[in-house]
Amino acid sequence: MDERVWREAAERFGTPLYVYGLEAVRERAAELRAALPASAGLLYSLKANPLPAVAAEVRAAGCRAEVSSAGELRAALEAGFAADGILYTGPGKSAAEIAGALECGVALFSCESATELRRLGRVAGAAGRRAGALLRLQPVGGPAAGLSMADGRQFGFDPADAVRACAAVPDAVSVRGCHVYLGSQISGVEALLEGFASAKRTVEHVCREAGLVPEIVDLGGGFPWPYATPGTGGGFQGLAEGLGELLGHWEFEGPAPEVWFESGRRPIAEAGSLLTTVVDVKVRPDGATTVVVDAGVNVLGGMTGLGRVLRPSTGFENLSAGTSRHDPDGPGGPEAAGTGGRGGPVLTAAVVGPLCTPLDRLAVRAEIADPRVGDLLRVPNVGAYGPTASLSAFLSRPPAVEAVYDGDRLVGAWQLAAGHVAAG
């Protein structure tokens, strides 16, 4: 995305501001699609970014939707995903939520326990409908994931419980297959293939034991991309060949199932930047520098959610370095700050947000080119898990505006806001 677009967007909407470029979504979604077998389905996980203008671009690249709440379902429908192609997932679906999803036309639910399977049957039966279910299975084995979902206490059926559940499927439910999700951020093609192979073994075991002939097997994802730091997620060399080999044979009776994969971050992470303004630069007598910016963990909270508060990991590009700047709060009154070249003094500084908590740290040691009050900084690779992973209600600051561009054309800008729900 052209740097000029970032500057103009910040001028128009102020900061903190998320800016998404649809051309990057198209490129990354197409790259992932091309790395998977042509016959495989690919689901876009709206938890990464439910903004309909962004989600619609992933849909156009040939994805279905995976949603985990009524809000994500609304966003998916608004983005043009067909309700009957949506997979509804998550470990705590209420009866009301299931009823609402069925009402919207959702036909397939990833079920996490026997209780949930019975609840799905009860709600679907009461609505006079049949619901499809994938049994979410706890993965057995597999590689390390940046964020593991293999904890059997939280997600999915233990394989033996899944086999038992297959013998007591409610009348209004058809078990159409299985779902395994090992975790997010699995680095490298070899580790991804190892994860899919272990997920497949778990599915084969349950299907053999239960006599289940699955129509659909969702093997999960884990396709990586850096979060809020520069870089890329690496290529997919060898993935298509490896998957071709892996999926060529199944260890259960019956025809080969349709195979699905899931991804939230991969198609969209690169497309998003967070623009934030330097509000203060504090230098202690020993020279230690702290840069205060107007985006805190209320706007970029993913590090908190991932237990990464104190990791010096957020990367900042100073879009103002090398330009002429003016600080209205400079010592002795307004002063011109002069220019510092892009290659000028690079400072190592802590970067904190504006919230009254020591946890509001974006970086412990970031290298920033010549930071001055009023500078516009850009955090790269935050198209996924930006607003959705943030502590947005903390300190009651307004949510960041999210602006979507196609090239240099503004598609639209949005700001989440909670409305008044009832009068007292």
Ligand SMILES: Cc1ncc(COP(=O)(O)O)c(C=O)c1O
């Ligand atoms: C079941 C499931 N599918 C897909 C995803 C998306 O993961 P990622 O954004 O890393 O692709 C998640 C993430 O939490 C998940 O829990």
